[in-house]
Amino acid sequence: MSDARLAPALASRATPEARLAAFALLTVLLATGAFLLLPVGGWPLLFVGLLFWASAWGLTSSLAALSPASKALDRLLSIAIPALFGVTILVLWELIVRGLNVPPVLLPPPTAIGSEIADSTHLLWADFVQTFLKAVIAGYVLGCGAGFLTAILIDRSPFLKRGLLPIGNLVSALPIIGVAPIMVMWFGFDWPSKAAVVVVMVFFPMLVNTVAGLNAASAMERDLMRTYAASHWQSLLKLRLPAAMPFVFNALKINATLALIGAIVAEFFGTPIVGMGFRISAEIGRMNTPMVWAEIAVAALVGSLSYGLIALLERRATFWHPSIRKG
Amino acid sequence: MGYTGPLRRLTRRLVGGRTVPVLTVCLAIVLVWYLAAIGLNWQTETQKLTRAGDYTVAEAIAATWSAQRPVLPAPHQIVAEVWKTVFDVRPTSPRSLLFHAWVTLSSTLLGFVIGSVLGILIAVGILHSRTLDKSLMPWIITSQTIPILAIAPMIIVVLNSIGVSGLLPKAFISTYLSFFPVTVGMVKGLRSPDRMLTDLMHTYSATPFQTLMKLRFPASLPFLFTSMKVAVAASLVGAIVGELPTGAVAGLGARLLAGSYYGQTVQIWSALVMASVMAGVLVWLVGLAEQAALKRQGARA
DSSP, X not given: OHHHHHOGGGOTTSOHHHXXXXXXXXXXXXXXXXXXXXXXXXXXXXXXXXXXXXXXXXXXXXXXXXXXXXXXXXXXXXXXHHHHHHHHHXXXXXXXXXXXXXXXXXXXXHHHHHHHHHHTHHHHHHHHIIIIIIIIHHHHHHHHHHHHHHHHHHTTOHHHHHHHHHXXXXXXXXXXGGGHHHHHHHHOSSHHHHHHXXXXXXXXXXXXXXXXXXXXXXXXXXXXXXXXXXOHHHXXXXXXXXXXXXXXXXXXXXXXXXXXXXXXXXXXXXXXXXXXXXXXXXXHHTTOHHHHHHXXXXXXXXXXXXXXXXXXXXXXXXXXXXHHHTO | OOOOOHHHHHHHHHHHSSXXXXXXXXXXXXXXXXXXXXXXXXHHHHHHHHHHOOOXXXXXXXXXXXXXXXXXXXXXHHHHHHHHHHHSSOTTSTTOHHHHHHHHHHHHHHHHHHHHHHHHHHHHHHHHOHHHHHHHHHHHHHHTTSOGGGGHHHHHHHHHHTTOXXXXXXXXXXXXXXXXXXXXXXXXXXXXXXXXXXXXHHHTTOOHHHHIIIIIHHHHHHHHHHHHHHHHHHHHHHHHHHTTTTTOSSSHHHHHHHHHHHTOHHHHHHHHHHHHHHHHHHHHHHHHHHHHHHHHTTOOO
């Protein structure tokens, strides 16, 4: 490995903790050095940048090689390692873009994106309200609700189930996003048309998953309900719906991403002068790429936060499921 | 067992299987569609007819099913438009739907192939490096929750400004969308052989490369094909969205955009039908390849 050659003093005889500390120190020093060398540029910068990369890699791999005894430390590590990797990428990105004088139109440095976020918070907030709070939330709730209710209704008819499921599976593979221009024509330029696109996009994953989930309770458990003389609704509420929850949450998670994509892309087809998709296409027209990146950063943050929120709800709602109980 | 006539057997199979239910649902959808076409086109068409003079209800309904620029075109109008632009026009002319479908298909396929290869390579890297596994894998999973498609217009414009245009930028978006499912599926697949099997390879003193080729790769094939079905659908969406922002002149996405600019609803719907047929055929082809590969491995159908 290159790190062993680069730092012979840190050979394998050193304790893991000492190695870790040495690598951390070296990485911070090299990063500072690289930023100081930025005005100089040229070969020294490239050299120090490469050294920084090697040392950060060494730090990451010595962190990854640890297997701590305590559970809390292990969890901390599972967050720290990817975070460190992310920071390394950001620093390298900054160094490469500024060291090689890449025009900001092509790829702005992360600091430029950061200052753009700080400068235009009000614009980003307005876009967030328009696209997420109005279009995505409305469409998500309506679409998921409709899919869920349809699944419960057709659950009583095996004929409909056999007829709708293959169609639902097929539709899940189709480029539904293409209905966006039609919805814009029907519901106008403002957020209702985007919500309609989201409804169509999230409906079928929810339908297919809920129907599959309602069949998840085993024959033994259903027979038990029958011996209790439970009615259809009783066995639905007390057995089959709880058993379907992992599937429902799976659909909710898939749909969280789909909904955001649907609302943003639908805005490419016509929108009032606010919204994340509008901002992206408008700022690209002006070649203002830092703003585009800022908008994408917001979208990424919103996407992963809503995913995380649903995953959290899932842990609370399906606490009995083996995949969660184990931890 | 008593004799059952072939006709009765056929009916039982049709009703008990999927064919009849699916056909019934399809028929119901078409019926609802025609009714909806009457309702949605009623206002504009009756206005037109009132200006021309008296009209009967039958005439009005006929008008709603054959409007020039309907709010919702009737299914037969879409079929006629698809037929006209596929079979009555030379496939090389920009009026042909086949021409646009081919433009989209070529970047879809290029992006899908690059994305799948890239996904497999990253998965092998993650399998063999604990550092990559711990540092890169969480990011790959997080990136699935990010609306990646939002980045599509920027990639097209940026690549255009440094002189890369045509097939490659669109294929790049398809690559981006298709490599995530393949990576995640492949990592799962490559790890699927249990301890017993890897230990056996160990006792044969197989090198890591031999273990990869003779054990892990064959074991990962079912996972690979499942994720490739997701990936091929995603790369088609990527190619279509990639055609939206720059005012591209060719491709199904360009047809959608042009249709929405000029209010040509029939054109939008026919492009949508074409895209759906393409998605269905692509997923079906991956399914065929899956069956062929698994059969060679000795799986029972």
